[in-house]
Amino acid sequence: MKAVKRLVAIVSISGLFMIGCSSAIKDLDDLESQADIGDVMEDTETGMNDIETAQGAGLNEPDIIEAHPLDETDTLLAKRVLYFDLDSALVKDEFSEVVEAHAGFLAENPNARLTLEGHADERGTREYNLGLGERRAQAVSQFLQLLGASSNQIQSISYGEERPADLGHDELAYQANRRVELVYER
């Protein structure tokens, strides 16, 4: 929990920081691009110092923007995909920590906005899978709200089986496609 508290500290500081620089923040919707800046992010301590410095020195240091907690790569908050069992909308135990981290972030950042994109594998009918994707997104939404996120911070969209993460047609692909993606508005 110590780590979480520190995270919260960073969040509240950088939340202020974001107001001035939101246009300069890199669009990191694509999770792969986050890996590229992983090296910079490893030393959290340095990142924190930079933010504090930035607060004192003004808001014009572009390299420290990357210290935003949503940009970290090795945290629970960096995990943005939750996977589900066949025909199930139950959030699995193994993802509860991840959901907690996101709920904490949303609670601490009332201006943060999150879209939950629900997906299904290709088996069965498309409209049914659209409903199933929605149930999955709703299940995550309810979990987040129970843990302190506000309903107006979260919207859900279902894509059913229409946007597969894996284009294959085997069990591995099905597993990869039964998912909810957490997409922050940046």
Place this chain on the structure above:
Amino acid sequence: MRNFALILFLLLSSQTSYAVLQIDITQQAEGALPIAIVPFAWESPTTPVTERLDEVIKADLHRSGYFQPIAKKDFLALPTKGAHIQCKDWRIIGAENVVVGSVRAIGAIFEVNYELFDAIRCKSIEAQQFRVNASQLRRLAHQISDKIYQALTGQQGAFTTRIAYIVAKQIGEETRDFELQVADSDGYNPKTIYKSKESIISVSWSPDGRFLAYASFEHGPSTVYIQEVATGKRERLLKTKDQVSSPAWSPDGSKLAVVISRKGKRDIYIVDYQSRLTKRLTRTSSANFNTEPVWSPGGKHIVYTAHSGGRPQLYRIEVAGGRSKRLTFEGKYNTRGAFSPDGKLLAMVHNSGEGYHIAVLELESGAFSVLTQTTLDEAPTFAPNGSMILFATRDRKRGVLAAVSADGRVSQRFELKGGGDAREPAWGPFLIP
């Protein structure tokens, strides 16, 4: 004989080079009726013509699964009108019925004579003359097929109807291409009605065959569009931020049933087509959802899929509201109902642990039968004469369409020439000529 030889040189040229459905019979009905379709005489050999009417008729009847056309090489004579038919010539080769005809060009107009002859009783069943222009020849061939089918099976033919479906293509790593296409019931004359980078699903015909409704993901969340087939003009059904999908036109064309997800609850709504006023029909619990509405042919009931704890089943409710009645009890998964045109059968996607098959429920008796062996079947849609159920399935890695007769005796495969996955078929209504 000269005419016959000439006709042999005339080739079908309406096939275009890109995605075209080619339909083959994969299982023919036992006891299919042997029929001889004699090459039509061509009485103006100087005018080029692109359609071989007798070939189109032969392919139609063969594809239906209820006819066994006899090979031309076995014919002992090539009559072009009923009066010239020697019945014994046809009985010898096992033909019970003979189709003869001729085409004569009069300027830009074609005069077509056709006659259906009973070789067993040795008498004409019906004969008719038509006048059409070149672009109507192929459709006329389908009309003649309809007449033969009706005369010999007692059921209205559906060869002149059209089908709509989606072609999905992967273009490189990230980009996909989705096309809503409409083609003749034999796969010819495919036309792209709408093209998108995002998925299109749940295609539904208006009862007059003029419009298609479908769900599109072009704005992100699903929205329902209505598009006029002839003009391409399209219009968003409901201007709402809610996710809307699964449109189904009422039999009288005045309303659509749709699925709307409002405040996280996905339910069936009825939309008045003129006023666009919506009325909620079902009330799901927050852990479940309702989807895939279809109208009974009489327009009184809606059948829909209700998800309850991962075990979806089909339910029926009156359009006026009231209590829902569960219809399906076989297996753990029954979705996407489709009524036969007479309202007696309900086709669906069924899974009892061995994959997703097309099954059919006889509503009055409760008799339930699984019709297919393929394992990833979806989106069943009846031909307007009830003869076949068209559906989407998977053949190795490709999405393909296939069809099965409601009695399971006949099956067809639709091959998409030119690549891509074919999916979400919708068989159009009979068109008023």
